[in-house]
Amino acid sequence: xxxxxxxxxxxxxxxxxxxxxxxxxxxxxxxxxxxxxxxxxxxxxxxxxxxxxxxxxxxxxxxxxxxxxxxxxxxxxxxxxxxxxxxxxxxxxx
Numbered sequence: 001x002x003x004x005x006x007x008x009x010x011x012x013x014x015x016x017x018x019x020x021x022x023x024x025x026x027x028x029x030x031x032x033x034x035x036x037x038x039x040x041x042x043x044x045x046x047x048x049x050x051x052x053x054x055x056x057x058x059x060x061x062x063x064x065x066x067x068x069x070x071x072x073x074x075x076x077x078x079x080x081x082x083x084x085x086x087x088x089x090x091x092x093x094x
Contacts, residue, residue: 004088007033007044014043025049026088028080029072034058037068045069054080 005016008031027049029036036042037053044051051072058065058074065074075083 004028004083006030007036009033010035026083027051028075028083029053030057030080032061034061034063037072038063040069052080052083 004026006028010032027044029044029052034053034057036044037051037058051069052075053068053072055074055076058068068074
């Protein structure tokens with residue numbers, strides 16, 4: 001099962017990953033959650049998960065693509081909808 005967590009805030013409790021204990025997890029950084037993409041030691045990087053960041057939210061906050069970690073995939077709203085509709089079995093908005 002592919003499980004997505006949409007993180008929309010900098011106030012994120014890293015223990016949520018431990019409680020979920022998922023094998024196939026994807027993280028989508030949206031709204032203020034995109035700031036995690038610029039923090040080298042953010043707790044979201046402690047798990048082996050595919051991480052996406054919403055391009056429109058990066059732009060809205062003045063974050064340049066060069067400022068985010070290299071292993072994070074930048075997606076737009078259209079790609080987010082595709083991921084939600086085609087790849088994710090369960091979604092949590094955190």
